[in-house]
Amino acid sequence: MSMDELQELVVEFRKTLRELSRSGCTTVPDAPCAPVVEAGPELSEAVPVAAAEVPKRVHSLGAIREDIGDCQRCALASTRQHIVFGCGREDAALLFVGEAPGAEEDRRALPFVGAAGELLDAMIVAMGWTRESVYIANVLKCRPPGNRDPKSEEVAACSGFLAAQIQAVAPSVIVTLGKPAAQLLLNSREAMGKMRGVWQDYQGIPVMPTYHPAYLLREPAKKREAWADLQQVMGRLQSLGIKPE
Numbered sequence: 001m002s003m004d005e006l007q008e009l010v011v012e013f014r015k016t017l018r019e020l021s022r023s024g025c026t027t028v029p030d031a032p033c034a035p036v037v038e039a040g041p042e043l044s045e046a047v048p049v050a051a052a053e054v055p056k057r058v059h060s061l062g063a064i065r066e067d068i069g070d071c072q073r074c075a076l077a078s079t080r081q082h083i084v085f086g087c088g089r090e091d092a093a094l095l096f097v098g099e100a101p102g103a104e105e106d107r108r109a110l111p112f113v114g115a116a117g118e119l120l121d122a123m124i125v126a127m128g129w130t131r132e133s134v135y136i137a138n139v140l141k142c143r144p145p146g147n148r149d150p151k152s153e154e155v156a157a158c159s160g161f162l163a164a165q166i167q168a169v170a171p172s173v174i175v176t177l178g179k180p181a182a183q184l185l186l187n188s189r190e191a192m193g194k195m196r197g198v199w200q201d202y203q204g205i206p207v208m209p210t211y212h213p214a215y216l217l218r219e220p221a222k223k224r225e226a227w228a229d230l231q232q233v234m235g236r237l238q239s240l241g242i243k244p245e
Helices: 003-023 061-068 103-108 115-126 152-169 179-186 213-218 220-239
Strands: 094-098 135-138 173-177 200-202 205-210
Touching: 061 152, 094 152, 094 179, 115 213, 115 220, 135 152, 152 179, 173 179, 173 220, 179 200, 179 205, 205 220, 213 220
Parallel strands: 094 135, 094 173, 173 205
Antiparallel strands: 200 205
């Protein structure tokens, strides 16, 4: 996808958000045809993040990063360029969780900085927030070669650090991006079409599963559903007295 095509999608997404917001739309009407099910990797053995070993030092994100060190806990250490830890506000009320870094993230050591990251930034801004005021992380901190599906042993070795990050940030709401992140965080085998838009719970924290921005780039028609999900998040934060920063 060219940068011009990406920019066009981002502009179209923002336009749709404005139109839906002005119309007061908070739900998505039933589609006349069968829904498109998000394509995504399936793990043979889902490893719940809550069950993974959480590092002892969870006093701060800096301490967790020190615990990771030059991680050699799984085979991804031999193929990665950088560990992609996470970024954003350390006490953010809103936390986004993806699956794993891609090529651009691996190169720059930051999550969601490629094409999908640009769309995620637009989604965050449409909610009234900024990238700097939320926290963004992935289940895996290293890129699987060729963006292949994560292996269960990689998830087992890494997901405890996500649990520690969530504990350190202590967000009021978590948004999972895509099926793998939702399934792993919630220990679920549900399809994305069934999980998205339905509030879940992770250790007392409300979780809203929604589509991954990369999927929205492939299926822009689904952005209406994604916006409905994000509107629910906005409403939940508002009910808690939390305003965008």
